[in-house]
Amino acid sequence: MPSDESLLRSISTTETEGSSVTGRSIKKSSHPKNDLDQSVWKIASIFLFCALGWALSIIVLVLLHKDPCPNTPISPKNEEDVTNEPKIFVITPTYARPERMADLTMLAQVLMHVKNLHWLVVEDGGRIAEPVARLLQRSNIEHTYFSAVTPDYLPKRGWAQRNAALFHLRDQYINYKDQALVYFADDDNSYDHRVFHEYIRKVKRLGVWAVGLAGTSRVEAPRVENNTVVGWDVYYRPHRKYAVDMAGFAVSLRLVLRSLALFGKECVGHDPEDCFLRQLSVPMNELEPFGCDNDPKDILVWHTKTVVSKMRGETYGYVFEEKNV
């Protein structure tokens, strides 16, 4: 490849000497200075042309590298690259009922928007359900699906299944070194995917946030002063130590592995969230509140429930689950 200087000189030499083989391709000039100027412009044009192509390449490549899918509507913008960010373990107790596949399908489609997530789905009963297994498989979400029977001394409200998932984490991830989070997500709640990106993924030890439609309350939220949780803005049992809904907190995997916290027999008669969180021994002033300073203060998770009427008619061969009794 000739250097810029040598090329420039090679051509300018031609022009200053005013010589030409063809006479057609190079206009013979009566003034060597004009010829030199013309040649310089020609060369400049070539290099401009070259440079433009390369500059365009570089600009496109840089833009591509910066933000590979700036306008991809299905990729939440804050989830561009989270492969090195904390893994989120989502624990979902579930049981067969007519609206279960509808609920689980909707939840799966939210979780499909969240990268680096492991979904622990625990069936209440002696065995797993084929429709749920197929749903998990086609969702492409990293998952573990197993079943746990609720013992007589615990209420049938997902306690035994959450405990089974906690045992699984303590058994399978005991040597997990990286930061990871644990979140309890019931299958009938409603989740904004931002609760995973903007809250859960950023928790260091124990994070808390507002929940909408919690029971019969409009909103339940941590009360925050100077970025410190000083109490709870709740209607129902305001004097609980941790007056937070199951969907309103996430805890670091490290804290789970270091504790023996469970939804156990000693929690019967108490609120399960309060009972579980007390076992983690995190002082109130070390709780991490989220979303309290946002403007507007959006709720990112709702404690909803799907209506179940008495179901009539056939199922005509379609996949349909009856309620476990």
Add this chain to the structure above:
Amino acid sequence: MPSDESLLRSISTTETEGSSVTGRSIKKSSHPKNDLDQSVWKIASIFLFCALGWALSIIVLVLLHKDPCPNTPISPKNEEDVTNEPKIFVITPTYARPERMADLTMLAQVLMHVKNLHWLVVEDGGRIAEPVARLLQRSNIEHTYFSAVTPDYLPKRGWAQRNAALFHLRDQYINYKDQALVYFADDDNSYDHRVFHEYIRKVKRLGVWAVGLAGTSRVEAPRVENNTVVGWDVYYRPHRKYAVDMAGFAVSLRLVLRSLALFGKECVGHDPEDCFLRQLSVPMNELEPFGCDNDPKDILVWHTKTVVSKMRGETYGYVFEEKNV
């Protein structure tokens, strides 16, 4: 810009005459033929360099245009490249109530999995709601959001809002030449994204499929023999001509534009789906059934409803909608 030929000749002239201003930049050759060859190689190199830059630009731009994010894991696999496939217009009537943001958020997150979709959200009332406008904006879903007041002679069940969306389509898309589909998706139902990819997008004129939990029925489905709809497998009013739930059919935009079908005054006292579809004049044996031959026969859409208890307590400054009265 000098032509390729003139540039080539200009430089080759220099070399063949063996002259140089500096003697450093151009090697004096003892053989004019060799000098010519060398110059040709130099010129070829310049053009190769230019061409490489531009080629790289074009390749990157073409790849970017073809499939900007081939490995986005949250993209359902069957939605890889649908830019040339029929557009889906989804019509959602909505109104303010405590559970509305939860419902709309969950629906938005399903629709975020579907490309080439336009969401028409129509508020029941005199004005649009800021939280919904923000939700639509951040979803990155192509959408139109407006309001329509329900007149006294129509029930407050989304009829006037669906009509307003149909008027909008007939007004704004009257010259739309490509195949497109229209689907009525209420905000409290549950949708598997496959209903969009595997059913709606493939409809030619009027497609029908099973709906779970339709009212108090377990399942409502078209009865199909030899791939032809011959009746309806339903518990409720089996003698309707079109015994199909609002979530159980999609119709081509062309058919909508060619008809004046509405949920109008004449539908009062009748089932809205049956009344609307009768106005499209599609013979029963030309209906297109979906999902009837699948094994297993999964339901891809459920007519669900979120429970609304009497809500108590404050909202503590969080975004919360009360029910419109």
